[in-house]
Amino acid sequence: MSSSVFSSTLTKGVGRRIFVLFLVAALVPVLFTAFLAYSEINRSIRQEVQSALGTDAKAYGVDVLSRLTAASDKAQQIVASVERSLAIEYETDAYLVDDFEAIWIQDSNDVHLQLFGNFYKQIPLERVDMGHLQGGGSQLMTVNVNGRHDLVMARLVNDGEYSDKLIFFDLKSGPIWVPKANLPYMTDFCVFAPTGETLFCTDERAAESSLLADHLDRVRQNEVFEGDIDGEMYIAASWQLFMASEFRHPAFDVVALQPASYALRSGADFGRVFPPALALVIVLVGFLSFNLIGRSLVPLRRLTVAAGEFAGGKLSSRVRMRTGDEFQDLGDAFNNMAERLGKQISTLKAMSDIDRMILSGATFEEVCECVVGHLVELTGCGAAAVIAKDADAPRYAKMVSFAGQDYEHERIASPQEDGDDESEDMHILELAQKDRDEAPYRDYFEAHGQTHVVVIPVILNGDMKGRLLLGSESQNPFPEYIVHRCVDIAGRLAVASASVEREEELYRQAHFDELTGLPNRQLLMDRLEQHLVLARRDGEFGAMLFLDLDRFKEINDVYGHSVGDVVLVQAAERIISEVRGTDTVARLGGDEFVVVMPRLAGEEPARSTAARLLTRLSEAFNVRGTDHFVSGSIGIVMFPEDGDSVETLLKNADSAMYRAKDAGRSRYEFFSARLNAESSRRIQLERDLRRACQEDGLDVRYQPQFNILDNVISGAEALVRWPHPEHGDIPPSEFIALAEDSALVVEIGRWVIERTCQNLREMLDKRLHPGPMSINVSARQLRDEHFIKDVLEPLHRYDIHPGYMQLEITETTVAQNRDTAIGILQSLRDSGVKVAMDDFGTGYSSLSYLQDLPFDLIKIDKSFVDKIATGDRAEMICRTIITMAHEFGKQAIAEGVETAEQAEFLKAHKCDFVQGHFYSEPLPHDEFLTFIEQQDFHTMRRKALEIIS
Known part of the structure; x- marks a missing residue:
């Protein structure tokens, strides 16, 4: 059997698994038995070693104890000699000092007397157990001397001059610790103090190593401890030498240790014998199993090779096997499978490529190229094409074709064919029988020698997305299974078409305004960021125009959102018509638009564009036969000088736009640093105003109104004031404008x-009658659906006659929503509330509708009163307004009277009522209450009767 067969059998496949199973079945019992035997032998050896080392440690400890006892006896004899002769008798007792390095006497005052040797160590007396010594015993102590631990023995001298004094004996280490020559073979000993210090070791390497001291707790528990000492493994066991009763010293730990190589030599012998025996078993089992496996797996190996070729795309390969068993049946099944896979693999590859292109975001044209390429490969046709609808031109279609060389893209008329039901089913056309309106692709296929075309509709959820066209030279060119695969590809192409449409729609929804079709905020931010980067890089300038439509909200509120939407679309068209093709026009939302103008030479192009936009936006917007008028306020920033980020540019442009609004609307303003500060102050004031509304931070002052004939109070105007905690009193002209813009009004x-009714109720309860209280009403209030309730509900709650309430409405407020305003005012007037026409002559004054307005009083604006006695035409206007009021059966009141000349003029021309600083400035509620209390009671009673009558 060749080495290649041997290698393939052992390295992969079923042969390797069977071979491994044979080996496992043979080796597991052998290995398990060997493991148990080895473990048991090793355990027994270790137990024997532990026992032997423990015995050696004990023997050594007992020997040390006997030597200490002998030393104690010698010390006792020396004490007796000292007590007799006050000195050591060296002639007769010289052998007694052989075990000692030094001997000295120490009393309680730490005074000492050296008796023998030169060593002296001051011993703290608190370490001495006097009770034990007085009983005639010896006490052993461990003393640290220059890093060396010495044993010192103490006894008591009980006679003569030395009575109650201590005598100390410094023991020599040699006589106490047994010399190494007297120790068991290959065995070393170490003695440790209770605190872990090494007292003595027979081997200097063990003494210098901290291993035994670090693991002393394990040794004390009689565990067999193995450790590395100077590169050699040792086994250690211990025994404790107890000396508390005899020497008043804690037990010493006596440790016996042997090199592991010597202690475990019996186990090592077993380890050397076992591997050769195991290797012999492996060789025998492997040889027998390999021969059996090799003869059985040849057919399987052939199938494996064939499967590998199939997986590599060689579907033409076949398995040749004549074994007459199950392996032959399996080989035939492999051959049949390869034949079927060869027919399907092209379709699967085509659909996979289409799916990949869908997921990768490829264009529809790229997907079509992929499809027609696979159609030609799958069917073998001479030419193929895909026709898809053109979303930009429904009368036309896009055609992508392929005839084996280059892809062609062209635009053709949308195929009409015959219009019957078969156009939505797969069918075959004979080109010669179809004209070019029915088959506009006829010329292409005939140019490639095709006489027939198989048409496969591309349909998704009933929607015709396009067609697949397969050229052919015969009526029935393709097998049925090929046609089915093409239908599957058509289905996948329909999904791709829907995916592209969905992506385009999502992009449009995410980046364009649905109403106007303009770029939205997100796309604007992207483009503005690009222009900002280019402007900084190339050293160029650009401008951004932030445009807000003035009075658009009024159109929305009065005529509805449908009309407002038409106005927005027309405004967008006008803006686009006035800018360059390279400029970007975007809608931020509501009535706000932005124009980005890159690559400008200076401010002039932005200025002229803004002027043109204001002119176009001031023209009438005709919606459903009605002209509507708006204007625009434009804030202009130049980039990059007015901002280094998109957010900063938008913020600064918004500030400039509000500056244009504050300056009178229908104008443009360039951004400046001062404007930025004003904008910041405006934002802060708006925030503070909102907080003041919520926390009752506003105040109402009352300016009395007088009958000009008798100077008797006839009423008062309630004026709201804002005492800011930091900035003092904020002018009404400033914070009322803020309230109008933010809907806080x-x-x-x-x-x-509410506050006026509350104060009025307090006056009425004191039987004071100030007359009607005038309150200014804004256009936003008048448009609010709860306005009538806001007026009448407090009057009813405080039980106040409606005649005490007078609402001041400007002509402009009524003109913005004439019919609705007249209806609301008439309803309130019918309830008893009085109505005054405020600032008459400054707005949309028109006699054509003035006679229809439900009002009781005309108020002459302060701008006319200020110019009385100056020779201006204002005197004529005042006379005309007074006369006109009387002609309408109304009364006239002049506001802002500040001089005697103005008062005399108004009195001479029969003005009914006046108010102003000449008579009284606006008063806080408490001062106004005092002012009313000073009025004549009968006059006030008469006014009350006039109000309620």
Whole structure:
């Protein structure tokens, strides 16, 4: 059997698994038995070693104890000699000092007397157990001397001058610790103090190693401990030498240790014998199993080779096997499978490529190229094409074709064919019988020698997306299974078409405004970021125009969103018509538009464009036969100088736009640093105003109104004031404009009516009658659906006659929503509430509708009163307004009267009422209450009767 067969059998496949199973079946019992035997032998050896080392440690410890006892006896004899002669009798007792390095006496005052040797160590007396010594015993102590641990023995001298003094004996290590020559073979000993210090080791390497000291707790528990000492493994066991009763010293740990190589030599012998025996078993089992496997797996190996060729795409390969058994049946099944796979693999590859292109975001044209290429490969046809609808031109179609060389893209008329039901089913056309309207692709296929075309519709959920066209030279060119595969590809192409349409729709929804078709905020931010980067890189300038439509909200509220939407679309068209083709026009939302103008030479192009836009936007917007008028306020920033980021540019442009609004609307403003500061202040004030509304931070002042004939109070105007905690009193002209822009004016107006009714109720309870209280009403309040309730509900709740309430409405407010405003005012007037026409002559004054307005009083604006006695035409206007009011059966009141000349003029021309600083400035509620209390009671009673009558 060749080495290649041997290698293939052992390295892969069933042969390797069977071979491994044979080996496992033979070796597992052998290995298990060997493991148990080895474990048991090793355990027994270790137990024997532990026992032997423990015995050796004990013998060594007992020997040390006997030597210590002998030393103690010698010490006792020396003590007796000292007590007799106050010195050591060397002539007769010289042998007694052989075990000692030094002997000295120490009293309680740490005074000592050296008796023998030169060594002296001051011993703390608190370590001495006097009770034990007084009983005649010896005490052993461990003393650290220059890093060396010495044993010192203490006894008590009980006679003569030395009575109650201590005598200390420093023991020599040699006589105490047995010399190494007297130790068991290959065995070393170490003695450790209770605190872990090494007292003595027969082997210097063990003494210098910290291994035994670090694992002393394990040794004390009689565990067999193995460790590396100077590169050699040792086994150790211990025994404790107890000395507490005799020497008043904690037990010493005596450790006996042997090299592991010597202690475990019996187990090593077993380890050397076992591997050769195991190798012999493996060789025998492997040889027998390999021969059996090799004869059985040749057919399987052939099938494996064939399967590998199939997997590599060689589906033409076949398995030749004549074994007459199951392996032959399996080989025939392999051959049949290869034949079927060869027919399907092209279709699967085509559909896989289409799926990949769908997922990778390829264009529809690229997908079509992939499809027609696979159609030609799958069917073998002379030419193939894909026809798909052209979304930009429904009367035309896109055709992608392929005839084995280059892909061709062209635009053709949308195929009409015969219009019957078969156009939505797979069918075959004979080109010669179809004209070019029915088959606009006829010329292409005839140019490639095709006489027939198989048409396979591309349909998804009933929607015809296109057609697959397969050229042929005969009526029935393709087998049925090929046609089925082409139908599958058509289905996949329909999915691709829907996916592309969905992606395009999602992109449009995400980046374009649905109403106007303009880029939205996200696309604007992307393009503006690109222009900003290019402007910084190339040193160029650009401009951004932030445009807001003025009075658009009024059109939306009065005529509805449908009309407002038409106005927005027309405004977008006008803006586009006035900018360059390279400019970007975007809608941020609502009535806000942005124009980005890159690559400008300076400010002038932005200025002229803004002027043109204002002109176009001021023209009438005709919606359903009605002209609507709006204007625009434009804020302009130049980039990159006015901002280094998109967010900063938008913020600064917005600030400039609001500056244009504050300056009178229908104009443009360039951004400046001062404008930025004003914008920041405006934002902060708006935030503070909102907080003031929520936290009752506003105040109402009352300016009295007087009958000009008798100077008797006839009423008062409630004026809202804002005492800012940091900036002081904020002018009404500033914070009322903020409230109008942020819709807070409705909430503020509701609060003023509530507070005025509350104060009026307090006056009425004191039997004071100030007359009607005038309250200004804005256009936003008048458009609010709860306005009538906001006026009448507080009057009813505080039980106040409606005649005490007078609403001041400007002409502009009524003109913005004439019919609705007249209806609301008439309803309130019918309830008893009075109505005054405020700032008359400054807005949309028109006699054609003035006679229809439900009002009781005309108020002459302060701008006319200021110019009385100056020779201006304002005097004529004042006279005309007073006369006109009287002609309408109404009364006239002049506001802002500040001089005697103005008062005399108005009185001379029969103005009914006046108010202003000449008579009284606006008063806080408490001061106004005091002012009313000073009025004549009968006059106030008469006014009350006039109100309720």
